[in-house]
Amino acid sequence: MFQFMTSTRIIFGEGALQSSLSVLNQFGYSVLLVTGQNTSRASPLINYLKQQNMRYQHVAISGEPNITMVEETALSGRKFKPDMVVAIGGGSVIDMGKALAAIIPNQGDVYDYVEVVGRNVPLKTKPIPFIAIPTTASTGSEVTRNAVLRSGQDQVKVSLRSPDMLADVAIVDPTLTYGTDSYTSGRGAMDAFTHLMEAYVCGDPNPLTDMVCEEGLRRLSGAILAGCLQDDFKSRSDLSFAAMLGGMAITNAKLGAAHGLASALGGKLAAPHSVITARLAPYVMQENIRAAQDAGRADVLARYQKVAQILTERTNACRTDSILWVNMMLDKLGLPNLNSFGVCSTSFEDVANDALKSVAIKGNPLPLTKERLTYILQQVCQCQGECTESADIERASLAEVVDESGRRGLSPPIADIK
Structure with a gap:
């Protein structure tokens, strides 16, 4: 029901x-x-x-x-x-x-x-x-x-x-939305992504929100670079549609730890909510995948793999390819890391405690302890907005390759970038 x-x-x-x-x-x-x-x-x-x-x-x-x-x-x-x-x-x-x-x-x-x-x-x-x-x-x-x-x-x-x-x-x-600067466009698109992704992997999805999220992720991944960086009008329309679907998804499913931590950090940092959630997302995704592996939650792992398949357009994509995609988008869109807003000066234990009181975190696909939330924040601080996988992509030159339509943000798919 x-x-x-x-x-x-x-x-x-x-x-x-x-x-x-x-x-x-x-x-x-x-x-x-x-x-x-x-x-x-x-x-x-x-x-x-x-x-x-x-x-x-x-x-x-x-x-x-x-x-x-x-x-x-x-x-x-x-x-x-x-x-x-x-x-x-x-x-x-x-x-x-x-x-x-x-x-x-x-x-x-x-x-x-x-x-x-x-x-x-x-x-x-x-x-x-x-x-x-x-x-x-x-x-x-x-x-x-x-x-x-x-x-x-x-x-x-x-x-x-x-x-x-x-x-x-x-x-x-x-x-x-035509003519919006790339920074505003980029952080908005990544906000929509975090809504769609967290609603899809949350602990209380339903068949209708699954359809909404899958279509939203499909539209967004195909339009994000051309829409935000090139002001391509068709891509702008797809991004507006994806953002609207993201709003529908979080109204009828749940969110997760990225939004739970963002609500706690948002009052302490002079940073836009969209940037906070976007920068937290890959670390939360990684920790949720680890927690799901520890708990033997094949259903959660399957959802992360589906997200990766949609984002990369590869049926054989592995679940961590979605994390690579997020980090590549953050780099290409030029979103600032949270260190630039002073995240390391906050008390991570206090933030974790506040996050555990939030409504959003109750939707996380499986419970994360205070220690796991603190670890996520430590990773954000230590990695300065970058991660090992992102560094690997950067060594591959982070070349932006767009297909003949001029809209696809990644080609060849991430799984083929070594």
Whole structure:
């Protein structure tokens, strides 16, 4: 038995934003608009609100949202009395909008409703209508039921979560991602990868999320380099689709230790969540494979092998080829290692303890002890974002070979690179 939840309505495709703006009218005429500091990609939406003479209050955020920010903005939002919240931007903007839609009609402290550091009380009142419009291919937040918020006083990232927080409408227009810089694109794509990978190998998958994850990994692996580094439009569309599938997957399956550790580290490092999870992923994958071998868990090992087969397009790929693929992508995309954010100055035991309290880590394919989590962090620190396998690939020149379509990121497959 399983359930599957996602946004009530999804509109996907090139030009989707311009062609579907009229859906806003069905929710009323008063809009709380949430964007990033740069509003250029939101201009069609802002112009529409003005043309329709709709009331709107604009909230522009920078960086990842925190609980204090949500509380203060919700106070002014209640005075404005919006009919809907519309968020257009990256994952942080959408999380902020989602949190505001939930908190504005619910009285009390945000800590009443968040997990881990709060009381985790269910929302008393249903959120006001929420429309999500991503401008990056990353978190898949447009189809998830939680908002990730930083708790400054606890130095961790936590979730405000409810099935009622799923967007009423998700408008996914890949053209909004065109021209995004390679760093933002790369960390977003690797965030989507970590969602798809962890949901696929998690301890509670189901047949539908398996289908979603396999297709997402297939699309992403074929498009990641051409989309992020060459701004290839077809690849951008595939990345947007893969990111959306990743959001669906983590809403209906579980996550794992990469996200559990990232939630603990996220409040302690001035590093984007996507970079933290991406840099942790290969070490968590390696440790999970070791733990599965120790426990004789052939089912977990088979899932890691399937991930490797999809990523490399080789039926005879071994499970650790997926780790090679991740490290190659991190190198090619130029994502910074965690040492550059001061990871080695943190207390690994404290981080491991915090990670064990997280919701995400409960989905890991098999339990990891505090000692194993500490070992993962030590490896991240000692290897400075590189691993032995990655070094082997670097000695093979890390040549980027793209097939005739210009989209495939790896050819020949990793298994053939010695």
